[in-house]
Amino acid sequence: MLMNIAVRNVFRNRRRTALNVLMIAASFCSIVIFHGFSHSLVGSLEEVAINTQFGHYQVATQGYWDRDPDLRWEQKMLDTSRPEIQALADHPEVDYVSGRIFFFGLLNTRRTSLSARAQAFDPAVERRLMDNLEIVEGESFTGENPFELIVGLGLQKHISGNPGDLITLVAQTVDGAVNAIDLEFKGVFATGISEVDDSTFMLPLQAAQLLLDTDDVETLVVLLNRADVVSSVTADLKASLKSFPEATLRQWRELADLHQQVVSYYKVQNTLIEGILIVLVFLAIMNTVSMSVFERIGEIGTARAIGDRRSDILIQFVIEGFILGCLAVVIAVPIAALVATGLTSLQIPIPLPGSSLPYLVEIALLPSSFVYAGLISVFTATMGTLGPAFRASRLNIVEALRRNQ
C-alpha cells in the first residue's frame, strides 16, 4: 500500500511530475548519447590507429622503442627469416604479420627537393592499411610494379608534383651509403591523422629494401582476426618469440600515446558532464520534493498523529523519488534510442583535432550506458528527496496539524 500511496502522490500534481520526469529523462538521454558518441569516436580512432599505424601488436628489436642513440640502424633491423616470426604468423588468431621500415628520404621532383618520412610496407599483405587509406587523388599501389609511391594529402602541397610524375627518392642505406631510386607518383592518400598526412609518403617494402640495401625490416606489424582477443593472446604471442630474445612484442596501446591521451580526455569530459547533469537532477528533485512537503505538511501531521514514525514519512518521500526516477527512465529509454539512431543517420560531419578528415557523428547504443544512466538517474532522483524528506519527518506534529485548519 505504501507503494500505491507513493504512486498516487507522484501523479497528484501532474504538471510538476511531468516537468521532473522531463528533466530526469533529458539527463538520462544526454548521458546515453554522450557515452555512445564518445564510445563510437574512441572506437573509430582506435580502428584508425590499429589499421593505419600500429596494428594490434608490433615486434621490434630490444632498444628500438627506447630510441637508443648509440644503436646503429642495422642493429635495429629484424631478420624476418627467423622461424619464430613464422610461428607468430601461424597463430590461429593472427590474420597477418607484415614488415615495415621507416626512414627519412629526399623526394626530388623536377622543381623541388623535400625531405619527408617514408613508410615502407607490403601493400599485398597489409590489406587493412590499404582499406583505410583514402585515396583522394590518383590511384593506390597497383601491386604490379614495386617502384610506386603515394603521398600524404598535406605533404603533396609542398612537393609540387602530381600523380603520374616520376620522383627520385634519395636515402642512406643501412650501412650509411647514399642511394637513390626512381618511383612513380601514383596517388595522394589521407589517413585522417594530420600528423601522418602532412609528413609521410608510402612505398612498397620491396622498393625500400632495395634502396636501403637490406633484406630486413624495422618493425613487424601483427594484425589479429578480432580486436577483442588482444589481451588473451598476448602471452601466446610472447611465448612464440621466446627463442628470439632480440625481438620484443608490444601491444598497440603501449605505443599509441596520443590515443591514450584522447581516451583520457574523453573520460574526464564524460565525468564532468555527468557530474553537471547529476547536480541538475538532484536540485530539481530537491526543489520538487520541498514543494511537495510544503503542500503536504498537514497530511504529514495527520500521518504522524495516527501512528506513522519519522522513518515512515522519510521512506514515503524517498519511494516517491524512486518512482519518479524509474518513471523517467522508462520514458527516456526509447527516446534516447530514437535520438541516437536519428543523429547517427544524419551523418553530421564534425572536425576533430589532429584529423585531416571530418568525423561523421555516430552514437553507439550501448546496453551498459543505458543501465548506467538508468542507475544514476534513479539513484539521483532518490537521493534528491532525502533532504526535504528528512525535514518533513522532523516536523512538529501539532504545528503540522494546524496546516489543515
Add this chain to the structure above:
Amino acid sequence: MVEKGRLVLEANRVSKKYQLGQMSVTALDEVSVQVHQGEFVALAGSSGSGKTTLLNLFGCLDLPSSGEVKVDGVSSLVDDDNFLSGLRATKLGFVFQNFNLFQVLTARENVEYPLLKQKVSKAERIERALMALEKVGLKGFADRRPNQLSGGQRQRVAIARALVHRPVIIIADEPTASLDKKVAVEILTLMRELNEREGATIVFSSHDPTALEFARRTVQMSDGRVVSDSAQGTSSF
C-alpha cells in the same frame, strides 16, 4: 450509579507553557483529568481555554511542560519518538475538525491506513475497513475519494478510521466545527451510538452547546484550567 470501567486516560497536574518571544504563555495550568473506559467526555470551553492543548497531550502529540499523561497506564513522558508513534498507532484513534483524510486514498484505504502500522494481512485490513465503514453507514462509499464525499460523509470516514484498529480511546478535536448543524447532530449521534453500542471511549472538544448535550460527562475549561467536571448534569466541583 453507573459503574466506572478501568482508567484509560489520566492527566496528573499537567501544565503546558509556550514561549512567545520574551513572554511565557501558560496554555494549561496544573490540570488533572481522568477518563475511564466507556466514557463519552466533552471538553468544553471558549477558544483559548486549553481544550485542544489538553487533547494534544492526551493524544501524545505533544508533551507537557510539567505533570504526566498516561494512556492506558503508559506514561507519555518518554524521550522516544518511535515509542510514542507506537502508542498512538495502537491505543489512540483521532478525529479532526477538518477530517484530515488523505486525498489520494479512497474511503476504504483511508480507513485501512492505521492497520498498516499493525501486522494485519491485506485481506483482514480490507475486511475490517469495510466493517468500520459499515458501522458509520458508508459501506457503499468505500471506493470514493474524499473529494467525492460530503463533509458529513468525510467525517464519518474519519470516525471509521479512528475506530478500525480498536483503540483504547478516540480523541476528537472539534469534530463538528466544520459541519452544518444538521450534519453535526448526525455525527454526534453516531459517536454516541458507537460509545453505547461498541463501548468506544471518546473524548471530544467543542464549544457548541448542542454538541455538549450529547456528552455523558462535560469537563468545562477556562484559561487553561478545569472549572467544572460534571457527569449527566451533576457537577463534581
